[in-house]
Amino acid sequence: MTLRATIVGAGLAGSLTAVALARSGVGTSVYEAYLDPAGTTGGFLNLTANALGALHSVGCLEQIQARGIVVNRLCLWNGEGRLLGRLSRAGRLANRTMNLSIMRGDLVSVLRDEAVRAGAEVHTGRWLAGATSSTGGVTAQFIDGARVECDVLVGADGTHSRVRRVISNAAPPPEYGGHCAIDGVTRLPGIAAGTLHLVVSRQGCFQYTPSRTAPSGGTHWCPPATSTRRGWPASASRAGEAGCPPSTGRAIPRALP
Numbered sequence: 001m002t003l004r005a006t007i008v009g010a011g012l013a014g015s016l017t018a019v020a021l022a023r024s025g026v027g028t029s030v031y032e033a034y035l036d037p038a039g040t041t042g043g044f045l046n047l048t049a050n051a052l053g054a055l056h057s058v059g060c061l062e063q064i065q066a067r068g069i070v071v072n073r074l075c076l077w078n079g080e081g082r083l084l085g086r087l088s089r090a091g092r093l094a095n096r097t098m099n100l101s102i103m104r105g106d107l108v109s110v111l112r113d114e115a116v117r118a119g120a121e122v123h124t125g126r127w128l129a130g131a132t133s134s135t136g137g138v139t140a141q142f143i144d145g146a147r148v149e150c151d152v153l154v155g156a157d158g159t160h161s162r163v164r165r166v167i168s169n170a171a172p173p174p175e176y177g178g179h180c181a182i183d184g185v186t187r188l189p190g191i192a193a194g195t196l197h198l199v200v201s202r203q204g205c206f207q208y209t210p211s212r213t214a215p216s217g218g219t220h221w222c223p224p225a226t227s228t229r230r231g232w233p234a235s236a237s238r239a240g241e242a243g244c245p246p247s248t249g250r251a252i253p254r255a256l257p
Contacts, residue, residue, distance in 0.1 A: 014156030015111035042104030068102030079201030
């Protein structure tokens with residue numbers, strides 16, 4: 001008898017779990033609350049060798065590399081725009097993985113497609129209402145009235161997980177830590193391709209890298225995580241409205257000397 005697994009959530013964790021389970025012969029169904037779990041939600045991710053090694057182990061590495069951009073060098077700058085050093089990020093494992101940058105939505109899309117190709121069923125627009133367990137397995141109930149029988153229920157439904165509450169009513173609720181990270185995309189000509197730039201100052205570390213995977217092309221940027229306990233910082237708000245990185249007081253380094 002084939003083991004049946006129901007995964008709640010089709011984001012990164014849920015889709016990757018679905019790939020692994022389906023390719024191991026487990027009957028896998030994924031239920032996602034939103035109609036499009038990929039979309040443009042989230043920013044860009046830098047995947048290092050350990051993450052890419054995991055993707056390689058489930059047969060997804062080539063597909064991810066086709067959607068992302070290889071980042072083989074890191075350049076470190078100070079707040080005055082002076083180059084402090086450069087490091088190679090092209091170290092490879094036996095499976096020839098390397099560092100890569102990709103939009104979260106693109107990564108989710110690839111993993112979801114691979115899950116379907118591996119034999120998993122993916123259902124969107126399905127909100128979990130609750131679940132009960134017995135000696136015969138687990139029954140998941142959805143808001144639309146549907147009931148799904150399975151042997152294993154996997155919770156991959158994010159911060160406000162319903163599955164967590166099903167497992168234990170005493171599970172502590174998520175608590176906002178008072179910090180927020182923002183990122184954006186700006187068209188900046190002359191940025192060296194395949195390089196992650198880090199600008200270090202007393203205010204923190206500002207990073208940017210060119211990428212073809214951004215919704216409008218151009219260069220991804222991300223300032224230091226900021227506290228929002230006392231309201232959204234004015235500098236971050238101005239940056240968001242202008243569609244460009246917050247000013248560091250100097251021009252952003254665009255290319256190596």
